[in-house]
Amino acid sequence: MTTARRDTYTPETLLSVAVRVFNERGYDGTSMEHLSKAAGISKSSIYHHVTGKEELLRRAVSRALDGLFAVLDEAPANQGRAIERVEYVTRRTVEVLMDELPYVTLLLRVRGNTRTERWALERRRDFDHRIADLMKAAAADGDLRSDVDIKLATRLLFGMVNSLVEWYRPLPDGADRRQLADTVVRLAFDGLRTAP
Amino acid sequence: MTTARRDTYTPETLLSVAVRVFNERGYDGTSMEHLSKAAGISKSSIYHHVTGKEELLRRAVSRALDGLFAVLDEAPANQGRAIERVEYVTRRTVEVLMDELPYVTLLLRVRGNTRTERWALERRRDFDHRIADLMKAAAADGDLRSDVDIKLATRLLFGMVNSLVEWYRPLPDGADRRQLADTVVRLAFDGLRTAP
DNA sequence: GTCTATATTACGATAGAC
């Protein structure tokens, strides 16, 4: 902001290019050569900004995880009836997923071959456990159907939510943001079927 | 069957080893060295059975796709009310996913870097279109709620179904097979919430 | 901050013996 921006790379701007390529080709399927072509600079210039491929992955999944965990600290996720907290967190997770789409996409595809990947998987498990606890509370209130296992229901709910990354592409004006989150919550909690 | 089985590899038995490693490390993250270690034979012995890594991928995703498409040819998927056909196909897709878990897992993770991967993605899209057509018929019958877009609902439904591969591990006796399929269908069509 | 050139390692695949 102090001086006029140059059109040269910083770790941040390079990250957005890298994440796009990672999602197109897969992290393992992306070489530094691929990244350098996509960024329009040489391989060694990339090493000037980051220590290597894995640092780009770490920065990317960190951004995704920070966005997801931030939802759990928002006020509506911590007050009121449990079922309402669950619905809020579900809706906000969908929104974070849309807002940080490439970063969350990459996070959800991490396998576990490197230390960074295993760390990301561990933090994801922490997040999932926080959600499962919320769901248990809602079940204890009698607000979730009692004929399904809560852990299973949690997995299916967030399996549905996370599947958004497979097809969702943002509209220029973000017009679909609220509507899509509403639909996911409605379908998950009230079902596909016409009310009898 | 004619002679006593030797404990040597055929393309089939090698495939089961390869698919397991592909799912653990990702297809791109798996080298022929990894496969040879896991199979207990040398790299060049693998080339005796298959032409290369990509043939193993092709055989694996073919098996998954054949299982999924076979569901669409079963009698209950082609008779009766559309909503019942959709529920049947959903339930059977869950069962195929469980029965052919490693193969379907690999299919659902394919990216598109090679010709084989792009072919697999194309056949997956064909399958998804067949499902979407079934859903449209059920909506036309008035059996699906009219306040959500059918294409979106189809994506979310099968996003939920496909997410099984992220955590499901079969029990030795297959005791959970029918129960899990029932739960998925119940949640998807009737929702998580306690009936008011 | 970016480049060319290169070191070093790992990869997919093949040759040829047993």
Added chain:
DNA sequence: GTCTATCGTAATATAGAC
């Protein structure tokens, strides 16, 4: 059917000039 040895290529990463 399996092996050891190896080829040619492509990978990550570094050195050093501009």
